[in-house]
Amino acid sequence: MELISRMMDGSISYDPGAGLEPSSSGPGVSQDDRMDRLEKVPLFSDCSRRQLRAIAKISDVFDAPPGTLLTKAGDPGNEFFLIVDGSARVEVSARKSSRLRPGDFFGEMSLLDGEPRSATVVADTPIRLIVINRRNFAKLLTDVPGMMQNLLVVLSRRVRQAERPPTG
Numbered sequence: 001m002e003l004i005s006r007m008m009d010g011s012i013s014y015d016p017g018a019g020l021e022p023s024s025s026g027p028g029v030s031q032d033d034r035m036d037r038l039e040k041v042p043l044f045s046d047c048s049r050r051q052l053r054a055i056a057k058i059s060d061v062f063d064a065p066p067g068t069l070l071t072k073a074g075d076p077g078n079e080f081f082l083i084v085d086g087s088a089r090v091e092v093s094a095r096k097s098s099r100l101r102p103g104d105f106f107g108e109m110s111l112l113d114g115e116p117r118s119a120t121v122v123a124d125t126p127i128r129l130i131v132i133n134r135r136n137f138a139k140l141l142t143d144v145p146g147m148m149q150n151l152l153v154v155l156s157r158r159v160r161q162a163e164r165p166p167t168g
Helices: 002-008 031-039 049-058 134-143 147-163
Strands: 059-064 069-071 079-085 088-091 097-100 120-123 127-133
Touching: 031 049, 031 059, 031 079, 031 127, 049 059, 049 127, 049 134, 049 147, 079 134, 127 134, 134 147
Parallel strands: none
Antiparallel strands: 059 127, 069 120, 079 127, 088 097, 088 120
């Protein structure tokens, strides 16, 4: 039972063949670059520079070859992904798919709830990603003052926007 619990909270990987490898080729992604990229993610848009620095510190940069399954619909969600280089295909259903490019992100809600993935995402090209693990993010929320408040404000805004009747 402990093994399953640790797999669910992300402290033990349940998919060792995921195809992601720590980035070792090409220019690295500096902490300042990570901060600048993370600041453009709506979930982190209200964070201070100090908070963004803390988020950047818990992030990792990974590379994956084309064809790598990054997330699978129905699987537990334990990571957030931000595309640095390359592209990926999002498959929501047999008829509905879209393409993600540098600056796009996915898995943001998994940072908060760990619920199953709603879509499958596959790397179309060689891809470089900034990845944040849910377990590290949860610890960050308790360690960094004001972080939880910022996230609650952003999420509240998003709910209000989604509930707002269409204009026109």
